[in-house]
Amino acid sequence: MAEVDLKLPELIPEMARYQTSPMTETVFGSMKEVIQHHLATCDEEKVDPHYFLVVADAEWEEKGIIAVNLNSGDPEEGGDAKLKPDLFWMKIEESGLLLVNLQIANTDWYEAKENYEVVEEEPWTDFYIGFYAVQAIDSDEIIQKVQPGPFQPPEDYCCRFEGHLERRGDLVEQATSLHRQRCLVNPYLQKDMMFVAESEDYAEKGLLMCHIPKGETKRVACVIHTLVPDFCMIAHGSKKWSDL
Numbered sequence: 001m002a003e004v005d006l007k008l009p010e011l012i013p014e015m016a017r018y019q020t021s022p023m024t025e026t027v028f029g030s031m032k033e034v035i036q037h038h039l040a041t042c043d044e045e046k047v048d049p050h051y052f053l054v055v056a057d058a059e060w061e062e063k064g065i066i067a068v069n070l071n072s073g074d075p076e077e078g079g080d081a082k083l084k085p086d087l088f089w090m091k092i093e094e095s096g097l098l099l100v101n102l103q104i105a106n107t108d109w110y111e112a113k114e115n116y117e118v119v120e121e122e123p124w125t126d127f128y129i130g131f132y133a134v135q136a137i138d139s140d141e142i143i144q145k146v147q148p149g150p151f152q153p154p155e156d157y158c159c160r161f162e163g164h165l166e167r168r169g170d171l172v173e174q175a176t177s178l179h180r181q182r183c184l185v186n187p188y189l190q191k192d193m194m195f196v197a198e199s200e201d202y203a204e205k206g207l208l209m210c211h212i213p214k215g216e217t218k219r220v221a222c223v224i225h226t227l228v229p230d231f232c233m234i235a236h237g238s239k240k241w242s243d244l
Contacts, residue, residue, distance in 0.1 A: 133197035
């Protein structure tokens, strides 16, 4: 999910390392893509089908990584209800031993989540964030790539797709005009800032974060762990626009 050095840190214990093939770098655009890849390859690669770790931020040594469990549902329910995905952010130095303890049933998922989850303040809960994109970009796909906590129900998403743009003229100007209209209808939209995806390759090239009162844009990486928090910190005044 991030273009980072994926050499296993020394903090991962030897018993948790995957030894049968060299570590390879695979870059994904969303957690959904990660899960699909894992399900498609876990049998062939002989890795744990339920538990795995995801590096989702280039600053993973400081910000941590994601522990994922694809089997977190109630075992008594069985069937599809049992195969419920869940995840949480945790410190890298605790991840290897935790996975081993999960695999040998020395702890369960909910106990692990309670004890190891790194909980950050969620500053995005008091407004919605508008996203605009050129016609070729799928609206559901882009929201899945940027929404923190992708396993929430869509109605709880803070990221909202507000409209497609025509490939003519100034795309930011188009988006600004459309955003002002949308804000009249939905007062919970953050009115001063928005995102614009002007290229189908936004996962690689990034998005434009637009500050409407300043009339300025900045290109930012499409990284799920930093995109929305940075936006919200600027909107709340705890981070400067010039710091981007």
